[in-house]
Amino acid sequence: MTLLATAVERVRGFGSVPLVERGDAPLALVLPGLFLFSAFLLFPLLYLFYLSFTDAAPQTLFAGEQQFIGFENYVNLLTTWRFWNSLGVTWLFLVTSVLLKIAVGIGMALVLDHHLVRGKRLLRAMVIVPLALPPIFVIAVWRGMFSTARYGVINQAMIAVGLEPVAWLQRRWMAFLAYNVTEVWLATPFMFIIIVSALQSVPEELHDAAKVDGAGYLSRFVHVTLPSIKRPVWFASILTAAASFQQFLIPFVFNQGGPARRNELILVHGYREAFAFNEYGQGAAIMIMALLFIGAFMWLNVKKGRLAEGIHNQ
């Protein structure tokens, strides 16, 4: 929903900010929110940064006896195979899921925007139904569908068409595939909305002109449609890439980033290091590394998405 709202705002643009009067008293109205925000979001991030330089673990931390150990956690990280594996899987997941999201989004949009299709409004309304569903609900349902132990529906379907059932969540790349399917399913309505509205703004004359020149469907798609929808798709991809990078619930709910910790996306890796293996300091260091990338996405979103427009208008 946040993504959608952002997209809507981005598409509509920002107007000017009318200001009735000046003075510093209004700061008092902002302070409670700012205090809450700082106490529960900013301060923990600073504290996290501090923890990443300590040997914090439950027994030391809760007694206040954690030791400052400098860069040891970071040195540990950069020299362990597991961290690089997690970072690699996260980037791989980002690339595969974003490519799939674009492909599925464009595919669905082309099918449902085709001039021969009747009842487009109803079909489009149905595609965005998943926006109304809580993510944890969707992920739990997909987890159930991929289940191996209790005749999950996907394995039932595979048996029905004569294939062998697959241990989706116990095999590394099968689990990775399952993460991708779920992530793409979750992001499809967002991509679909952006791409359909982009498709509708492609001038009909361009297609007509291409047809007159004898261009087939494929070459019209490559030379007319794609260039016209490139910018919105690029914008949507940046937003959704950030979401993929921060994906936590899918691996966690599916199989805790397993099997054998091999599919731990970066946030799951940090979380599990802290809460499943009691290495708070090490977990904090992983989270700080993740934050560096998240910060880069934040910067990219504001820069490319021009999200911060409207702040300076007075």
Place this chain on the structure above:
Amino acid sequence: MSAGSRIAERVQSDAVRVVRSPARAYRGVLFAIDDVREGRTTPKELLAYLLATVAATCVVFLYLFPVYWVLTASLSGDAALLSTDGIGVDPNEFSLDAYSWVLFESRFVGYLGNSVRVVIPTMLIAFSVIVPASYALSRRAFLGRTKILYMYVLFTQVGAGLGIAGLIAIYAMFAHAGLTNNHLVLAFLYAAMAVPFNTWLLKTYMDSIPVSYEEAALIDGAPRWRIIWEIIIPLSKPGLAVILIFTFLAGWNEFIIAQTVLRPENYTLPVGLYMLVGEFSTPWARFSAFALLFASPVVILYFLAQRYVESGLSFGGMEG
């Protein structure tokens, strides 16, 4: 009151449209046949329309299969879906057993109580800090205004990820202060996480309310608080409805922080759902019924408010 009746009106018109849709489709088919008879379309063209529409419908249904599955599974009774034959369920075997299990035998009601104990304070706290701040950011210039806005916008994009990244520190802080396993503290945290996005959203919405109303009231000598109470708040209703929903969702949907901070007897509904999917002894019917009862308030709220929310969002972004 007016917001409520407006929503009711829209829901009614939507319902009427849905009810009439078979008739509309039937008329469309008649027209199409007529067109072929009169020679305005060739049968070949008609076939193309038909095939394209059927193909598009298939794509949509394939996409929505998980929703269909969870719905039918919840109605399938305990025995069904544990067999390997077929994916569908015989409609004659539909039963509400699973729902009665969820409501009367499972821990659903206890989890629900915990969720309510988190969600209501979340909404109250969030509202009490977001509304004044949005007003000030929209209407006044003051020291640090641009910096605060900039920070909020940055955080809107990555709030979820930052929440999880900071969870180690948050848990350590809570544990130090003896505040884990406390619904009210969790509500403060959720409210804090809702602040950046919702403040920004309501602020942009308020920006779209013309200043001239306030200027007129000022000239008439109205005090500041009356202007806020009688002009800004009533005109912001769609924006307020939007952030009401988002702050509700902030508490209702959140899973990982609740699972980390709370103890089992205080788990909220999302955690309960997660526990259930991990239990191999739970039949799909029961799991699905639980999941649907958890999701249904969100879905109902979303569809009731959808058009209202959309108008709130587009208004907030300001056309032109």
